[in-house]
Amino acid sequence: LSAAAMPRVAVAQGAVGPARVVVVGGGFAGATCARALARSGLAVTLVEPNPTFTACPFSNAVVAGLRDIAQQRFGYDGIRRDGVTVAHRAASRIEAEARRVTLDDGTTLDYDRLVLAPGIDLRFDALPGYDAAAAETMPHAWKAGEQTLLLRRQLEAMEDGGVFVMAVPANPYRCPPGPYERVSLVAHYLKTRKPRSKILVLDAKDAFSKQRLFQAAWKELYPGLIEWVSQSEGGGVTEVDPATTTLVTDFGRHKAAVANVIPPQRAAAIAAAAGVADRSGWCPIDPVTFESRLQAGIHVIGDAAIAGGMPKSAFAGNAQAKACAAAVATLLRGETPAPPKLINTCYSLVGPDYGISVAGVYAPANGLLTDIEGAGGVSPAQAPPSFRSREAANAQAWFETVTAEVFG
Numbered sequence: 001l002s003a004a005a006m007p008r009v010a011v012a013q014g015a016v017g018p019a020r021v022v023v024v025g026g027g028f029a030g031a032t033c034a035r036a037l038a039r040s041g042l043a044v045t046l047v048e049p050n051p052t053f054t055a056c057p058f059s060n061a062v063v064a065g066l067r068d069i070a071q072q073r074f075g076y077d078g079i080r081r082d083g084v085t086v087a088h089r090a091a092s093r094i095e096a097e098a099r100r101v102t103l104d105d106g107t108t109l110d111y112d113r114l115v116l117a118p119g120i121d122l123r124f125d126a127l128p129g130y131d132a133a134a135a136e137t138m139p140h141a142w143k144a145g146e147q148t149l150l151l152r153r154q155l156e157a158m159e160d161g162g163v164f165v166m167a168v169p170a171n172p173y174r175c176p177p178g179p180y181e182r183v184s185l186v187a188h189y190l191k192t193r194k195p196r197s198k199i200l201v202l203d204a205k206d207a208f209s210k211q212r213l214f215q216a217a218w219k220e221l222y223p224g225l226i227e228w229v230s231q232s233e234g235g236g237v238t239e240v241d242p243a244t245t246t247l248v249t250d251f252g253r254h255k256a257a258v259a260n261v262i263p264p265q266r267a268a269a270i271a272a273a274a275g276v277a278d279r280s281g282w283c284p285i286d287p288v289t290f291e292s293r294l295q296a297g298i299h300v301i302g303d304a305a306i307a308g309g310m311p312k313s314a315f316a317g318n319a320q321a322k323a324c325a326a327a328v329a330t331l332l333r334g335e336t337p338a339p340p341k342l343i344n345t346c347y348s349l350v351g352p353d354y355g356i357s358v359a360g361v362y363a364p365a366n367g368l369l370t371d372i373e374g375a376g377g378v379s380p381a382q383a384p385p386s387f388r389s390r391e392a393a394n395a396q397a398w399f400e401t402v403t404a405e406v407f408g
């Protein structure tokens with residue numbers, strides 16, 4: 001890393017001021033990072049187009065009619081109160097050499113270090129038939145907001161006896177257990193409101209996060225309601241037809257009453273524009289500093305980053321953001337950051353009062369954030385209802401805590 005990184009720098013006007021950090025993306029990772037950087041005394045600008053953030057965690061409960069979308073929405077006033085300058089614009093251009101960000105209104109921001117936390121884009125070029133227009137008929141609901149509400153409305157309008165078909169992508173994608181949590185909560189809705197209906201899950205993989213726990217719970221809570229088809233059993237969706245809400249696999253065509261197509265994903269477009277995404281579409285980083293392996297001075301956190309063993313979760317993005325902010329502040333003082341240790345827990349609701357979790361601890365090893373063996377774990381296979389209920393409450397408490405920390 002260059003010795004040019006110094007705590008105080010000459011700004012454009014020739015004066016000397018605190019080092020300037022720009023953070024692009026005000027989701028779980030970016031908003032956390034901006035606050036932490038501001039608290040360490042740096043001049044921070046957060047660039048985020050939306051004045052209101054809509055959180056994905058717990059959005060499956062909105063789909064299932066168990067929760068209001070208003071509970072998913074958060075503003076940026078708390079972040080402003082910490083001294084962060086918030087620009088409600090999209091970053092449209094990043095010049096790594098010049099260390100400059102251009103916003104969609106033409107404004108430019110010079111930086112000493114840039115943190116990119118733009119999340120994901122759905123790939124509308126990966127699954128034949130599935131583009132942005134198709135998503136209006138076959139919602140992904142993998143970015144929370146209008147898509148979540150669209151899927152909810154479709155489910156409400158579905159007749160009893162209909163088939164809800166979900167297409168799940170191969171790894172990596174945002175929130176590995178998310179599709180199966182959604183399947184569970186939709187099953188709860190159908191069981192209680194439309195009991196003759198069925199769920200068909202067409203999966204592009206043969207195994208998934210917390211699989212044994214999910215499948216055991218499905219048997220117990222929703223017997224006969226959910227059919228999961230793995231990749232090797234022909235679950236991979238090769239094409240969709242939005243005109244007839246049909247999903248096509250190598251083995252047949254499935255007409256859905258409601259089709260929830262979760263397509264493959266990549267880091268949001270600004271990452272590729274900045275030159276920090278590799279051919280996979282995701283962003284390789286140094287696991288100690290989160291600095292891009294492709295462009296100096298740009299750090300990447302959250303879903304956009306290749307975080308080794310860490311899943312793409314809000315919990316992980318929040319943890320990475322704090323470690324990254326500490327590393328950026330250390331680098332700007334001209335010092336060397338210490339390797340971080342990061343924790344992640346992914347909670348899932350299998351029913352309104354039935355939670356399961358998987359936890360991990362990660363540290364840099366061999367150039368990647370690597371799972372420390374034996375440090376994490378999953379919920380026990382056998383447990384009384386009181387235990388599952390406590391985990392559901394823990395999930396809720398986690399959401400309250402993290403959103404208060406990030407946006408409160």
Ligand code: FAD
Binds near residue numbers: 269316
């Ligand atoms: P995001 O939160 O998506 O934030 C990215 C931000 O960047 C957005 O606000 C976007 O507007 C902004 N942006 C994009 N491009 C630009 C640009 N050019 N200029 C400026 N800003 C830009 N995680 C959990 O930990 N627990 C859960 O229970 C959980 N449940 C989930 C359930 C579902 C259904 C889904 C889909 C996800 C779930 N997740 C969960 C995953 C979690 O939502 C993501 O991992 C998390 O949001 C990633 O944070 P991020 O900051 O990287 O991206």
